[in-house]
Amino acid sequence: MTLRAATDADIPIVIALVRDLAEYERDPAAAIATPELMREALFGDRGVAYAVIAEMDGDAVGFALYFFNFSTWTGRPGLYLEDLYVRPRARGRGIGLALFRHLARVAIERGCGRLELTVLDWNVDAIGFYKKLGGVAMDGWTVYRFAPDAIAAIAVGDRDEKVELT
16 A cells, blocks of 8 residues: 555546545535546645645545644644545455555644544544544534525625624
8 A cells, every 4th residue: 555645636536536535425516526626626826726636556545635724722734634535345454544644744843733623423433533642522512604604695795794894
């Protein structure tokens, strides 16, 4: 097994792994990223994310996709793990652990105060994996997501407002 940084040539592999993950997470219709969008996000002039590919015998069997955020409380960057996925045929061989260790090393090298992720409540295997590594669920916090239509409505003021922004 080898780990390597994704390259522009890996865009089809990254897209395929993202779609495999979406299928596993029971929401394949939500995986709408195009190769062009992924290429821009990972390798464009304003790239915002990074990907690591796990291979066995030259075959891509998993990946981790991450980005950096910032904590005002710690005054340091954080590494946010967006996706970690290992194809079923390659599970149980330490690939997920190798990917996670790689990310921990990146977080240390970048001076990160946190490594964070979200996991679906029903994914007991992933929850067990993260707990075994020392991860702690953030009770009392709720994730909010704003879809593109909500973002657009907020931006133009289509919501009831009591405060004017300048």
